[in-house]
Amino acid sequence: MPPPRKRVGRRPTDDNPATVERASDQHILEQTAETEEEERFAELQVAALFLVGTAMLIFFIVAYFAISIRDNLGQYSNYALGGSLALALFAIGGGFIVWAKKLLPHEKAIQDRHDFHSPEAEEIEAENTFLAGVDDMGLGKHKILRRSLLGALGLFPLPLVIMLRDLGPLPHRSLLRTGWRAGVRLVDLDTRLPIKLGTVEIGGLVTVMPEGFTDVDEDALAPSMLIRFGPGQIMSKKEREWGVADHVVYSKICTHAGCPISLLEQQTHHLLCPCHQSTFDMVNDAKVIFGPAARPLPQLRIGLDSEGYFIAKGPYSQAVGPSFWERR
Amino acid sequence: MTKVEPVTPVESAEPARAGRSRRRRIASLGVLVAALGTIATLYAGLAPAASSASNNDPAIQAGRQLFLQGCSTCHGLNAEGGARAPSLIGVGAAAVDFQVGTGRMPAQAHGPEMPRKRPVYDETQIQELATYVASLGAGPAIPTNLDYQSADVAYGGALFRTNCAQCHNFAGSGGALTYGKYAPSLSDATPRQIYEAMITGPENMPVFGDKQITPPEKLAIIDYVKTIKAEPNPGGAGLGRVGPVTETAVSWLVGIGGLVIITMWIGSKA
Missing domain, CATH: 1.10.760.10 (Cytochrome c-like domain)
Known part of the structure; x- marks a missing residue:
């Protein structure tokens, strides 16, 4: 056996376990119930808990057959079964714990902690075996082995990187497009009927979609709110001009995280997003007045067609919904 | 009465002139009385007829009394509104029935939201108040068809x-x-x-x-x-x-909190 050259993974040991004085383990027995009376009382407590457990188990079995699962969607059956089983387990477990704490003799054991390492001779042996193995591989000698191994290990992360491609495909322009085009009518999301001037009362709000939409999920950026304010309530000139007779249309998709919003406060004209409390001032170009949203809700320019129905005068002039890098 | 004059055109004596002028005065007095009588009759017959529906209807009167006692402090003596409360002209009976029927009005205190509470007025009084406010201006009426059970x-x-x-x-x-x-x-x-x-x-x-x-x-x-x-x-x-918010809160605080307390009790020294 060659002499050890260096130490690998071994603690410096000055204390030879053989020379450390082992503290002898101490055992102390303690009586828990001190008097006969106390012991009797503890016994009764445990027995009572076990009895409760038994009663609850019997109740469970009876309830299983007695209570119909068809009444009230099974509410009473669920209550009875779940409640009795929980109480049974709680009582039986409690009985065991009281038994252990009050009746069983308590044994205190004091045991010192010791180092758990192998005798030094074994450690030296293992260390030498490892170092000899490294020598035997001869990485310094077989250059081809070393290089091919480096190649294989070097390529190993690549499959993981390539799989990132599955995060795509890139959305390209789909984030900028909605179903809104010039001339398309506004229809109610639920009734799918076009909306005439005068349908919405002052202080009213309708969720609208472009006419001919198939499913909200197919055009998830299109949902918009048609809001009618009172005369003179809209503060912004641009907002008035983009609307028709105090009616304005804004995107319903929050510019922060894309939640659908329409918590319109009729008197304050605040629109609140329930997800993160972004608040928009709807008579002032939907300016953000509170919360994490970074930009106002986009407004849709609307007009009336020859029959008096609301139409969009064009697509949204900017991307709706949450911000993204390429957003203009 | 003016037709009397052409019948006596050729009288030139003094007493006759004096008698004629006396007759003229009596005639014009008669015209005045007749005109006033006509106007009074017209006024009594037409003008109050239009307003009697709003002023003499006992429900409106009763509602107005209730309004003056309970609501006018904030909403104004004629429900015109003020700094503390909006105008009620044109809000309609439905708004009154909702606000008073849910106990939100009369308000106990000013705040961001009026809480629902036990109504102060009984059903009849609410109807009277609603009738009075509805008489001030057209607004939504109290809905009558509420047969919702057959709806989709x-x-x-x-x-x-x-x-x-x-x-x-x-x-x-x-x-x-x-x-x-x-x-x-x-x-x-x-x-x-x-x-x-x-x-x-x-x-x-x-x-x-x-x-x-x-x-x-x-x-x-x-x-x-x-x-x-x-x-x-x-x-x-x-x-x-x-x-899920309350469900999570309960399972963490009550559920896990309870387990921690029980564990501590089990581990404690007897």
């Missing part, structure tokens, strides 16, 4: 989720708005009150007029609200049915 509850649910759920929660449990305002729970609201809230838009609620959400659609929404309220909670306590 599934469609009502779809309408509720589009138009109501964002504020009132999907189960009608209510939710928070900005700066202390909130959308109230719908569990105590009667069908009539739900209907009235939709057509009048109380406080910060938007108005959902009958052309936007038709009366049958409104009944469907009411049917949905009443149906989910009657729905049992098969899994245990509903916890206000406000979603």
